Amino acid sequence: MTTGAIALCLVISTSAEAAKVSDLTSTNIGEQALRFFSLQDPSLRFALVGSILLGITCGLLGSFIVVRKMALVGDALSHAVLPGVALGFLWGQTKDPFAIFVGATIAGLIGTTVVSLIKQTTRLKEDAALGLVLASFFAVGICLVTMIQRLPTGNKSGIDKFLFGQAAAISAGDVRLMAFVTLLSIATITVFYKECLVTSFDVGFARAAGFPTQLIHHSIMLLLAFTIVVALQAVGVVLVSAMLITPAAAAYLLTDRMHRMLLLAALFGMIAGVLGAFLSFLGNNLPTGPFMVLGASAVFVCAFLFGPKHGVVVRWWKRRSRSGRIRRENALKSIYRVLEERDFRDEGVALRELAQLRRESIEEARAESVDLSRHGLVSTHEEGNVLFFTPKGWQRACEIVRNHRLWELYLTNAVQYAPDHVHEDADVIEHVIGTETVREIERRLQFAKRDPHGRLIPGLEDIYPSTAGRRA
Amino acid sequence: MNDLIPEFDFARVFIAPWADGAQTFIWIALMGFFVAAACGLVGNYLILRRMALVGDAISHSVLPGIAIAFLLANSRSTPVMFLGALVAGILTTVIIEVIHKKSRVKQDAAIGIAFSTLFAIGVILISLYADKVDLDAECVLYGEIAFVPLAPHVQMFGLPLGPEPVVRMGFVAALTLLLIILFYKELLVSSFDPGLAASLGINAGVMHYALMSMLSVVVVSAFESVGAILVIAMLILPGATASLLSQRLPVVLLLSGVHGALSSLLGIHLSIWLECSMAAAMVVMGAALFVLAWVFSPGAGLLATWLSRRSKPVRLEAAPQPAYGR
Numbered sequence: 001m002t003t004g005a006i007a008l009c010l011v012i013s014t015s016a017e018a019a020k021v022s023d024l025t026s027t028n029i030g031e032q033a034l035r036f037f038s039l040q041d042p043s044l045r046f047a048l049v050g051s052i053l054l055g056i057t058c059g060l061l062g063s064f065i066v067v068r069k070m071a072l073v074g075d076a077l078s079h080a081v082l083p084g085v086a087l088g089f090l091w092g093q094t095k096d097p098f099a100i101f102v103g104a105t106i107a108g109l110i111g112t113t114v115v116s117l118i119k120q121t122t123r124l125k126e127d128a129a130l131g132l133v134l135a136s137f138f139a140v141g142i143c144l145v146t147m148i149q150r151l152p153t154g155n156k157s158g159i160d161k162f163l164f165g166q167a168a169a170i171s172a173g174d175v176r177l178m179a180f181v182t183l184l185s186i187a188t189i190t191v192f193y194k195e196c197l198v199t200s201f202d203v204g205f206a207r208a209a210g211f212p213t214q215l216i217h218h219s220i221m222l223l224l225a226f227t228i229v230v231a232l233q234a235v236g237v238v239l240v241s242a243m244l245i246t247p248a249a250a251a252y253l254l255t256d257r258m259h260r261m262l263l264l265a266a267l268f269g270m271i272a273g274v275l276g277a278f279l280s281f282l283g284n285n286l287p288t289g290p291f292m293v294l295g296a297s298a299v300f301v302c303a304f305l306f307g308p309k310h311g312v313v314v315r316w317w318k319r320r321s322r323s324g325r326i327r328r329e330n331a332l333k334s335i336y337r338v339l340e341e342r343d344f345r346d347e348g349v350a351l352r353e354l355a356q357l358r359r360e361s362i363e364e365a366r367a368e369s370v371d372l373s374r375h376g377l378v379s380t381h382e383e384g385n386v387l388f389f390t391p392k393g394w395q396r397a398c399e400i401v402r403n404h405r406l407w408e409l410y411l412t413n414a415v416q417y418a419p420d421h422v423h424e425d426a427d428v429i430e431h432v433i434g435t436e437t438v439r440e441i442e443r444r445l446q447f448a449k450r451d452p453h454g455r456l457i458p459g460l461e462d463i464y465p466s467t468a469g470r471r472a
Numbered sequence: 473m474n475d476l477i478p479e480f481d482f483a484r485v486f487i488a489p490w491a492d493g494a495q496t497f498i499w500i501a502l503m504g505f506f507v508a509a510a511c512g513l514v515g516n517y518l519i520l521r522r523m524a525l526v527g528d529a530i531s532h533s534v535l536p537g538i539a540i541a542f543l544l545a546n547s548r549s550t551p552v553m554f555l556g557a558l559v560a561g562i563l564t565t566v567i568i569e570v571i572h573k574k575s576r577v578k579q580d581a582a583i584g585i586a587f588s589t590l591f592a593i594g595v596i597l598i599s600l601y602a603d604k605v606d607l608d609a610e611c612v613l614y615g616e617i618a619f620v621p622l623a624p625h626v627q628m629f630g631l632p633l634g635p636e637p638v639v640r641m642g643f644v645a646a647l648t649l650l651l652i653i654l655f656y657k658e659l660l661v662s663s664f665d666p667g668l669a670a671s672l673g674i675n676a677g678v679m680h681y682a683l684m685s686m687l688s689v690v691v692v693s694a695f696e697s698v699g700a701i702l703v704i705a706m707l708i709l710p711g712a713t714a715s716l717l718s719q720r721l722p723v724v725l726l727l728s729g730v731h732g733a734l735s736s737l738l739g740i741h742l743s744i745w746l747e748c749s750m751a752a753a754m755v756v757m758g759a760a761l762f763v764l765a766w767v768f769s770p771g772a773g774l775l776a777t778w779l780s781r782r783s784k785p786v787r788l789e790a791a792p793q794p795a796y797g798r
Contacts, residue, residue, distance in 0.1 A: 071581040128712050143743075
């Protein structure tokens with residue numbers, strides 16, 4: 001499914017280029033790309049600088065809303081600013097960035113206030129309140145926009161560009177505003193880093209420690225509103241929330257430290273912003289917002305799949321190798337049991353005996369023995385029908401059986417389990433218990449020799465032959 | 473300002489539509505009512521299950537489903553669109569679940585990522601193939617109920633029923649109502665008490681996906697008239713308003729239907745007065761009704777709570793003095 005999304009991205013980007021080639025036969029993609037990156041066009045320069053600034057601010061603020069679990073507040077806020085954009089536009093009858101900025105910020109703050117009012121005074125929950133405010137404010141905005149488009153000046157104003165964004169329409173004034181907001185966010189986050197961090201992760205502690213949690217919350221909301229408003233021009237009302245959430249969520253998957261998450265999120269936001277502006281430029285000024293969002297989503301998918309610590313592939317690989325190890329260790333344990341039943345008189349174990357003890361077919365046992373010998377734990381003789389432990393296999397088997405029996409003994413003696421209830425638990429723990437814990441249990445059990453069922457616990461000298469050199 | 477808000481003329485706003493354009497407006501009003509009723513019925517359950525924002529997600533993410541179905545089948549036939557939307561809707565819920573379960577990203581962020589990605593794909597497809605898909609990107613956002621084609625009337629059993637989109641929407645609304653009546657108990661129990669539902673043998677997963685499928689179908693059929701974002705209002709506003717007025721689910725369901733009818737009618741008049749988007753005006757009136765219910769609801773309204781607090785002043789007992797610190 002995720003690969004499908006990537007494939008679709010590729011299809012779209014190539015077809016975007018194809019559409020462009022058919023439109024403008026005089027230039028090719030290379031020249032177009034060169035034009036984009038050589039920054040000769042002033043409008044292109046603004047678009048590029050704007051996208052970079054936007055990515056940085058969105059990444060920084062987005063990190064805080066993701067760790068505060070307020071992702072959808074960003075969504076609601078971004079839709080709620082639309083009436084403010086329309087009113088700000090009406091104020092000067094032109095696309096005055098400052099008027100739009102003020103109008104949108106006010107509308108956004110009214111929106112969030114209404115959400116918290118609804119939450120406090122009615123039985124409706126936060127999700128319903130968010131959805132309600134989002135859609136109602138947006139409807140008011142659409143009414144105003146359609147009314148403005150009816151005006152003689154309204155139609156060519158480009159107010160419709162606020163819905164899906166158009167990076168090419170970024171002006172010098174917009175860039176100045178974006179730079180201001182970016183600097184403001186960076187400054188606020190660096191100066192009040194500790195305060196923001198503590199209130200985001202542990203509100204109770206922050207309050208107890210005397211931090212002004214409400215003030216910090218409202219400041220973050222205000223910065224968020226600023227960010228959304230300056231990002232509108234390039235990404236559009238509808239998809240701003242994605243630029244906040246997606247880069248930050250990707251960063252969240254890659255690191256456990258907040259300052260690294262902030263840096264990564266800003267970087268990812270920047271990449272997505274530039275990629276979006278570039279692709280939309282290649283595709284003959286298609287709406288920028290959707291391309292930026294797809295860029296961010298591609299980064300997220302990569303982090304989701306290939307993240308070094310929390311990535312799906314890594315975790316799948318770890319689980320696979322762990323389950324293989326557990327299977328091998330269980331087989332070693334069974335061979336040990338076979339040998340134990342005949343008091344270690346004969347060292348070769350027939351495949352048939354192993355299969356019988358493990359209640360499986362000969363073929364399954366053979367596959368296991370092949371796996372074991374590939375790991376150098378047993379050697380096979382008589383066409384693979386008889387198995388012998390290698391020294392390494394013997395040590396490992398003793399270790400596992402020792403872990404198992406020590407744990408059984410610990411459960412019966414120290415935790416007062418019934419002796420017939422301890423086997424299953426020990427079957428699980430024997431594979432994961434660490435050496436330190438084993439040493440501790442040995443000490444507590446005063447180096448006991450026999451498990452609750454009366455069987456001998458393999459001694460340390462079996463596992464570390466150098467200490468004694470005895471072999472059964 | 474004067475050219476922005478036209479003068480309020482009672483005859484033009486309230487009489488003329490019904491005197492001159494009754495043929496058109498009756499169908500638009502009916503369409504609005506059907507959309508609001510179908511969405512409102514499903515929306516009630518979304519509110520109960522605290523899944524209002526999953527509704528938000530699905531309303532956005534059916535777009536690529538529609539666009540791809542449209543490009544593949546090259547037709548605007550109803551079953552194809554429904555199928556596309558259904559697949560996209562279920563895909564969204566699956567993506568949200570995968571992101572949420574397989575990584576440490578929380579559900580709210582997972583919702584945001586899933587729907588914005590799918591919506592972006594949809595918008596790009598529509599912009600690229602604008603000449604083939606007769607949906608334009610802005611129409612996708614807020615629809616246009618006033619331009620729903622009213623010309624070809626559908627006939628059934630030789631009787632003229634009405635314009636095709638209206639009949640289709642009416643059918644979807646009736647189907648929603650029927651399903652809710654048939655599975656009333658199951659939906660009720662699984663929404664309020666998943667544990668009890670499981671003990672009664674109701675499969676919560678099946679109910680969840682059934683509700684999501686129903687939601688996708690309702691959303692896609694409402695798409696044409698109200699668009700991706702205003703559909704959220706249609707989903708949440710009726711249920712939210714009704715839940716302020718009553719605590720009984722059957723009454724709430726009925727009231728959300730009433731809310732739909734009222735907002736549809738009032739919205740038409742508002743849009744005629746202000747000459748603005750009709751679907752948006754319907755939502756604005758719906759929101760106004762919500763505000764009215766919020767303030768004046770007899771039980772839980774702001775006014776009622778304020779009055780009852782005033783008439784029964786809270787008497788505070790003098791707290792016993794702490795023994796320490798004297």
